[in-house]
Amino acid sequence: MPRFLCLALAAVLHCAASHAATAANDPQPLVHVGYYEFPPYSYTDKRGQPRGAILNLSRRLLEHAGYRAELRSYPSARLYNGLQDGSVQLWPGAPGKADLREHTLEARTSLGEIVLNLYFRRDTLLPRLPEDLKNRGMILITGYSYWQPIRELLDDPQLGIQQHRTATHTAALEMLQRKRGDFLLDYQTPVEQARRRLGMAELPFVQLQRIPLKFIVSSHAPGAEKLRDDLDRAYQELQATGVDLSLP
Numbered sequence: 001m002p003r004f005l006c007l008a009l010a011a012v013l014h015c016a017a018s019h020a021a022t023a024a025n026d027p028q029p030l031v032h033v034g035y036y037e038f039p040p041y042s043y044t045d046k047r048g049q050p051r052g053a054i055l056n057l058s059r060r061l062l063e064h065a066g067y068r069a070e071l072r073s074y075p076s077a078r079l080y081n082g083l084q085d086g087s088v089q090l091w092p093g094a095p096g097k098a099d100l101r102e103h104t105l106e107a108r109t110s111l112g113e114i115v116l117n118l119y120f121r122r123d124t125l126l127p128r129l130p131e132d133l134k135n136r137g138m139i140l141i142t143g144y145s146y147w148q149p150i151r152e153l154l155d156d157p158q159l160g161i162q163q164h165r166t167a168t169h170t171a172a173l174e175m176l177q178r179k180r181g182d183f184l185l186d187y188q189t190p191v192e193q194a195r196r197r198l199g200m201a202e203l204p205f206v207q208l209q210r211i212p213l214k215f216i217v218s219s220h221a222p223g224a225e226k227l228r229d230d231l232d233r234a235y236q237e238l239q240a241t242g243v244d245l246s247l248p
Helices: 002-024 053-065 076-085 148-155 169-177 188-198 224-240
Strands: 030-035 068-073 090-093 104-106 112-120 137-141 162-166 183-187 205-218
Touching (some): 030 076, 053 068, 053 090, 053 224, 076 205, 104 224, 112 188, 169 183, 205 224
Parallel strands (some): 030 068, 030 090, 137 162
Antiparallel strands (some): 112 183
16 A cells, blocks of 8 residues: 555656646747737627737737737736836737837837828818817827827817817717717728728728837847747748738
């Protein structure tokens, strides 16, 4: 009996040691990916699961590069704070944000682009910018941040733009239609999706910015440069084999 117990204990210890060695040398390290609600690119479905074109692409590229993805939604301010302290390792988003510049590395590969437009009703004349925005109502999506030239335009005291915020693209279009604002500042793909859902006719717009999408890696996370380079390489390898990596 003592000999049997010794053998059993040895077997248990061997299994535990093997498991610990495997965990310590995990061939697929876990990458914490942050995103904010930006359908159809990134969003959380009714069951609380991450969905969207850029999240699917992120999973695919991470898997090809030898990583596992853990995806979590954040308000934009918390997402940026996470990138600044390393608690969020990766964000598939827009480069060039001044408050992230000293805390992040940007991938070299562009995943696609998003387009920021100024929408208006058909009963409104084509606006001359920025003068025709003076003392007018601007509809904005809550939680979205904009690049410096747009922020300066919105906050210019000489223009006196009245900002009206709402939570969804659908609600923003309905506000514009009901004349609860003169203009809508929003991104093209979500607006088109919401417009079709409402059965609304196309709206006139002025294109303001075309913004690239890239992987943004927190420089405070372990192995940041390797992660960035691995993702760039994964994109190039899959693209070379003819895999469709395009975004909406």
